[in-house]
Amino acid sequence: MAQLNNNIQHLVNIAQKDTRIGIGLMSGTSLDGLDIALCKFTGAGLQTRCQLLQFTTVPYQDFFKSEVRTIFSRRQVDLEKVCLLNDHIGSYHAELILQALAEWNVKPTDVDFIASHGQTIYHAPKRLHGQEGYHNATLQIGDGDHIASKTGILTISDFRQKHIAAGGEGAPLALYGDVLLGSKPGEDRILLNIGGISNLTYLPADSDMAKVLCSDIGPGNTLIDMFCRKYFDKAFDEDSAIAFSGEVNEGLLNSLLKHPFFGEQPPKTTGPELFNEEYVSKAQERSGTTHIDPKDVIATLSAFTGKAIADFVAAYLPKDAKLFVSGGGANNRFVMQYLKHALSAITITDTAALGINPDAKEAILFALLGNEALAGEPSVIGNNPAVLMGKFSFAG
Numbered sequence: 423m424a425q426l427n428n429n430i431q432h433l434v435n436i437a438q439k440d441t442r443i444g445i446g447l448m449s450g451t452s453l454d455g456l457d458i459a460l461c462k463f464t465g466a467g468l469q470t471r472c473q474l475l476q477f478t479t480v481p482y483q484d485f486f487k488s489e490v491r492t493i494f495s496r497r498q499v500d501l502e503k504v505c506l507l508n509d510h511i512g513s514y515h516a517e518l519i520l521q522a523l524a525e526w527n528v529k530p531t532d533v534d535f536i537a538s539h540g541q542t543i544y545h546a547p548k549r550l551h552g553q554e555g556y557h558n559a560t561l562q563i564g565d566g567d568h569i570a571s572k573t574g575i576l577t578i579s580d581f582r583q584k585h586i587a588a589g590g591e592g593a594p595l596a597l598y599g600d601v602l603l604g605s606k607p608g609e610d611r612i613l614l615n616i617g618g619i620s621n622l623t624y625l626p627a628d629s630d631m632a633k634v635l636c637s638d639i640g641p642g643n644t645l646i647d648m649f650c651r652k653y654f655d656k657a658f659d660e661d662s663a664i665a666f667s668g669e670v671n672e673g674l675l676n677s678l679l680k681h682p683f684f685g686e687q688p689p690k691t692t693g694p695e696l697f698n699e700e701y702v703s704k705a706q707e708r709s710g711t712t713h714i715d716p717k718d719v720i721a722t723l724s725a726f727t728g729k730a731i732a733d734f735v736a737a738y739l740p741k742d743a744k745l746f747v748s749g750g751g752a753n754n755r756f757v758m759q760y761l762k763h764a765l766s767a768i769t770i771t772d773t774a775a776l777g778i779n780p781d782a783k784e785a786i787l788f789a790l791l792g793n794e795a796l797a798g799e800p801s802v803i804g805n806n807p808a809v810l811m812g813k814f815s816f817a818g
């Protein structure tokens with residue numbers, strides 16, 4: 423039998439290890455920074471044990487954010503910029519990983535793999551684009567080869583394409599990790615992530631995989647952040663100070679909630695391609711609220727995030743489930759207060775109660791998907807594609 427080449431041999435060695443050290447990377451729709459989670463895995467599939475060893479969010483520089491925003495969720499872009507950023511984001515993320523490892527005193531050779539989400543620049547499920555002859559589509563950039571070459575670490579990336587190839591919308595992928603890390607027999611649980619877009623996974627008490635539901639809900643922080651930048655020159659509404667100083671405008675809130683997306687059956691996905699400045703302007707025009715105080719706009723957008731989540735939970739999930747929140751939105755006091763009021767029968771805490779750092783959850787998720795790609799088996803969860811995801815980039 424011919425000998426395996428070094429790359430394949432290295433891959434086989436990692437796949438056969440009892441424990442693996444992996445880095446999960448998440449750069450989300452909020453564009454606030456790169457989340458880097460260093461994790462230790464034992465086993466795979468339902469036997470997975472995952473320990474978060476280190477975590478950091480490296481904030482993005484304003485210049486980087488504004489460069490990405492020139493192509494982010496826009497239908498018309500400078501194609502050269504897309505090409506440049508695909509390379510640049512991969513190289514930049516590699517640099518940030520190496521810096522983080524140096525700070526943690528971890529040698530790159532001690533890390534078995536990197537699992538990189540990349541940067542979503544456009545998410546186009548068919549429900550959004552509606553174009554005949556085209557299927558669900560999504561695009562994440564920040565090429566894995568650049569990360570592998572620069573760090574010397576086996577890199578797994580571009581997770582969403584396999585999900586689409588198998589009939590999904592390319593998101594949410596959270597369920598694959600939530601089932602492994604968040605289920606508890608005897609307890610109905612909801613794991614809610616409020617990032618740029620909010621999404622949740624329902625984990626039934628009887629562990630019946632057919633009942634697991636994972637879906638996007640609507641805007642999380644994306645509109646709040648956008649209008650904080652527009653009116654207040656702030657990246658986000660820290661501790662909801664602006665929202666609390668304003669008043670919710672019920673006319674605008676009702677108008678924001680009037681979109682067919684909210685009536686569509688889950689699972690479903692969305693993004694800033696739908697929930698953007700134009701979406702809010704149109705809702706303002708329809709409700710005659712174009713001239714309301716910017717503080718009231720922020721309060722109303724915050725209530726919009728809360729109400730969309732509360733309506734979804736009330737419509738589809740058990741009334742006595744326990745809800746665990748993660749993502750930057752867990753720090754938005756206005757949204758959290760809104761949820762506690764609207765879902766008074768449900769116990770709401772953050773995922774720290776489950777031993778999962780709420781800020782790190784999505785980066786851990788991608789590390790876990792990388793671990794599955796190496797050593798797991800596809801599993802059937804509800805009617806979600808039973809796939810192992812991610813593409814392998816070798817360092818050499």
Ligand SMILES: Nc1ncnc2c1ncn2[C@@H]1O[C@H](COP(=O)(O)OP(=O)(O)OP(=O)(O)O)[C@@H](O)[C@H]1O
Binds near residue numbers: 454662754
């Ligand atoms: N103290 C705070 N007060 C209010 N909002 C906060 C606070 N801290 C963080 N946030 C919100 O959280 C956002 C970052 O959230 P997160 O990092 O979960 O998003 P993401 O990973 O980009 O999103 P996605 O899950 O959609 O990809 C910030 O942009 C801000 O809106």
Ligand SMILES: CC(=O)N[C@H]1[C@@H]2OC[C@@H](O2)[C@@H](O)[C@@H]1O[C@H](C)C(=O)O
Binds near residue numbers: 597618
């Ligand atoms: C296309 C894309 O990047 N979607 C993200 C986004 O951010 C939140 C929500 O929209 C979710 O569907 C998804 O990310 C998480 C990690 C997921 O796939 O579960």
